[in-house]
Each structure stands twice: as structure tokens, then as C-alpha cells.
Amino acid sequence: MELRIFTEPQQGATYDDLLAVARRAEETGFGAFFRSDHYLKMGAVSGDPGPTDAWSTLAGLARDTRSIRLGTLMTAATFRLPGPLAITVAQVDQMSGGRVELGIGTGWYAEEHTAYGIPFPALGERFDRLEEQLAVITGLWRTPVGGTFDFAGRYYQVSDSPALPKPVQNPRPPILLGGMGPKRTPRLAARYADEFNLPFASVADSVTQFDRVRAACAEIGRDPGDLVWSNALVLCCGRDDAEVARRAAAIGRDPEELRANGLAGTPAEVVDRIGAYAATGSSRLYLQALDLSDLDHLDLVAAEVLPQL
Template identity: 60%
Template sequence: MRVSVFTEPHRGASYDDQLRLARLAEESGFEGYLRADHYQSMGEELALPGPTDAWLTLAALARETSRIRLGTLVTSATFRLPGPLAVMVAQVDQMSGGRVDLGIGAGWYAREHTAYGLPFPSVGERFDRLAEQLKVITGLWRTPVGDKFSFHGDHYQLVDAPALPKPAQPAGPPIIIGGRGPKRTPELAAEFADEFNMPFKSVAETAAAYERVTEACHRTGRTEQDRPPLTMSAGIVIAIGRTDAEAQRRAAPLHEKSALPPEDPVIGSPAQLVDRIGEFAAIGTSRVHLRFIDLADLDHLELVAAEVLPQLG
């Protein structure tokens, strides 16, 4: 099982907080460090010191780490134009020596768009834009050096783009698409993704989402002959402790009012987390993203590294 650390710095974390956690995650044996791409917290709390831009942060972390994979879960297609985003991600991939994953989605949190003056079209248009962004990004990365890339869509038009720089990873950074959507999300995952992620839901809900994606792969003709198998991943919110009181203390922020949909956290012992990961493995999950709630709680990460990772093989 591949195990990554997932964080939500918009809830309140500086760059230094993220650097400290990413370095510890690398030293402790986690495969990846991925972060959310948001500009505002979902609750009512004042999240000091304020948001940090995902790709600025990952660029810096790329130079401060050496092994751990870095990425987003997930970048919102409403935040950046696809051409500059392709340049940005390719550059960070070069800076990291080929350790980047691009998680990308349609965007969903209206309030942060209003707060920072970002357009927030209808859900249908957001998915249409996401589909075009995926075509543009992958097209730019895969255009041979020396050739030009053009694209004429309903929302984006590119004319004779030099399609540079190229990512360090020959096929481009793996693309992660995830979410609970029943139709467009599975279709986009089947067409473009290297990894499908179901975020923070129950094992049963995750299994149903995997089934929808598998069916979409069959409908679109995606086969293992022409592309590697799709990685199925799951997000798990965790509050793990040596005692029940410690676990409950770590879970306290989960009880605050939030715009997020209901989640299915693991609150308890390391053994309970091992069991939950085993349940996910049984439905075909090969990568899990563990969401650590408090980025300053380094002991939480050390506990999981010491008592969970060794049991996962």
C-alpha cells in the first residue's frame, strides 16, 4: 500500500509549518506529501496566517526535499488558466526531479471565489472547462520538442504554443481526478487520469465510486494494453492516539461547523487505522492519502509512521 500525507493548509499553516511536516514525512517513510489547493477555510474560524498558494509552496518544497512525491488534492480548474498551469506544474516537476502529481478538479467552494474575485460559473460549465483544461495540459506536455500546440475549444484557445517547458517525467506528472460525482467525474477519470481518488468517504461509498470509474473505462475503451492500470486511491481523515483521550483531542476540530460534506474519519488507535486501510485494500485501493488535521502536531505523524506504516507491507 502506498501511503501519502495530505494536508489542508488553508485551515491555518505557514510555509514553514508545511516544510517541517513535509521533511518529517519524507524522513518517516511516507511516499508522498500532497496538499489542498484552497484560498479560504471552510469553517468560521480565522485561519491565520492566511492561505498559501499551492504551487508556490510545492515549488519551494521541491528544492527542500529529495525523495517524497509532491502534489495537489486537488487544484481547482477555476483558479488558473490551463496554459500557465501546464508551465507551472512542468517547472515544479523539473525542480523536484520528477516527483510531482497533479490532482485537478472542477472547483466547488463558491465563497473563496467570491472572496478573491475569481469567476465561479455553473457546475456544468466548470466541468466543461475542466475537460478542456485536461486536453490543453496533456497536449502541451506531450507535444514533441520543436513542434507547436494549438487548441480551439469553447472556453480556451491556444495558437502555436511552443509547448515548453517539458516535465521531468517523460509522460508528464501523473494526473489525479477524484470526487463523488456520478457521471462527469468517472468519464474524465477514464479519459485522462492516472489515479482516481475518492476523498474521505466510507469503504462502501468508495467501492461504489470505483465501480463507476471502472464502468466508464469500459465504455470509453480504456484498456491496460494502451495505458497502465488506473490507480485507485482513497482519502482518510485520521485522529490517531495512543489513548482514546489523545485520539479524541485530535478529533476535536472535526466537530466544528464546516461547508465540507460528511466524512468518515478514523478516530482511535493505530490498529484501527491499519484495519481501515486493510478494508480499503480489499476493494482495490492501492494508495491512501491520510489527512492530518493539525500540521503543527508532529507527534501525530510520528505515531502513524512508527505504528501503522510497518504493518502495511
């Protein structure tokens, strides 16, 4: 089981805050630093000093870190056109020496779209657009150097593109798809994903959705063993109950609710919980670290959980 750190900067973070977390994660042996891609806070937090752009952040981290992998859970397809997004991800992959991963989804948070003037079509159209974006992005990346790429979709048309720049990773940076959608999500994952991720899902729900994706793979003749299976869970680990309660209070959550729905408790409890997810076939966990000032939290997990995996 690989552990990765996952942050929500729209809740209030500067680039320097994120850099500190990414560097500590790198130093202590976590597999990757990921961030959300949102432009508006959620809940009662202030969100100060305001949102940071996901791919601008990752470009900075590409130069300010050395070895940790970097990515998004999840970039909203509504935020960017597929051609420029393919260019951006390829460039950040070059800047990082081949450490970037693209998590992408339909987008779901209507309020952030209205807050910043971004069109937010109905869900069916968002899925249609996501499917076309995946076709364009992967098509641009796999086009041989010297060749050109064309695509005639309903929402996006590409003509005589030189399909440059190319990412460092071959054949391309990993693509992450995820979510609990019962039909289109599994089909898109079977066709395009290198990793399938479930955010904040129970063990039982993970089994159900993983089975749907495996069935979708079988329908198109893909080996589901080609996919990485992963989950994202809120992290709240403490040496004892008092420390768990303190960390839960700092993020406005109840310790027992987090034990039931997140990755919470003492290191021994966290390891047991990880084992339950591993039994579903999940081999990677994204630990949602909500208090970005609490770097000791990462140190604890690195010292007392990672060695047991």
C-alpha cells in the same frame, strides 16, 4: 497500501509549518506530501495568517525536500488558465527532479471565488472548462520538442504553441481526478486520469464510484488496471483512547464520529480500517493531517501503522 500525508493550509499555516510537516513525512517514510488548493478558510477557525498558494508552496518544497513526492488535492480549474498551469507544473517538476503530481478538479467553494475576484460559473460550465483544461495540459506536455500544439475549444484556444517547458517525468506528471459525480467524473477519469481519488467517502460509496469509473474505462477500451485507486480520510490516531480523544478535540471533532467516517483509533484500529479500503481496490490513502503542529502524530503512524502494511 501506500500512505501519503494531506494538509489543508487554508485553515491556518505558514510555509514553514508546511515545510516541517513535509520534511517529517519524508523522514518517516510516507509516500508523498499533498496539500489542498484553497484561498479561504472553512468553518470557525481563524485561518491566520491567511492562505498560501498551492503551487508557490510546492515550488518551495521542491527545493527544500529531497525525495518525497508532491502534489495537490485538488487544484481548482477555475483558479488558473491551462497554458500557464501546464508551465507551472512542468517547472515545479523540473525543480523537484520529477516528483510532482497534478490533482485537478472543477472547483466547488463559491465563497473563495467571490472573496478573491475569481469567476465561478455554473457546474456544467466548470466541467466543460475542466475537460478543455485537461486536453490542453496533456496536449502541451505530449507535444514533441520542436513541434507545436493547437487547440480550438469553446473556452480555451491555443495556437502555434511551442509547448514548452517539458516536465521531467515521462510521458508526464501523473494526473489525479476524483469525486462522486456519477457521469462526467467517471468519463473524464477514464480518459485522462492516472489516479482516481475519493475524498472522505465510505467503503460502500467507494465501491460504487470505483465501479462507475471501471465501467467508463471499459466503454473506451481502457484497462482499469492502468489506474491507481485511492481515498482521502481524516487521520486521528492515538496509542490509546485518551490520546485519540485529545487529538480529536484538537481538530474540533468527535472521536466516535471520526472512527465511523475517518481513519481514527489506535494503530490496530487504523490498520483494520485500512484493510477495509484495500478490499475495494484502493492502494493509496491520503491521511488528512489537520493539526500541523502535531508532528508526533506522523511519528506514531510511521512507527506503528506503516510497518503493518
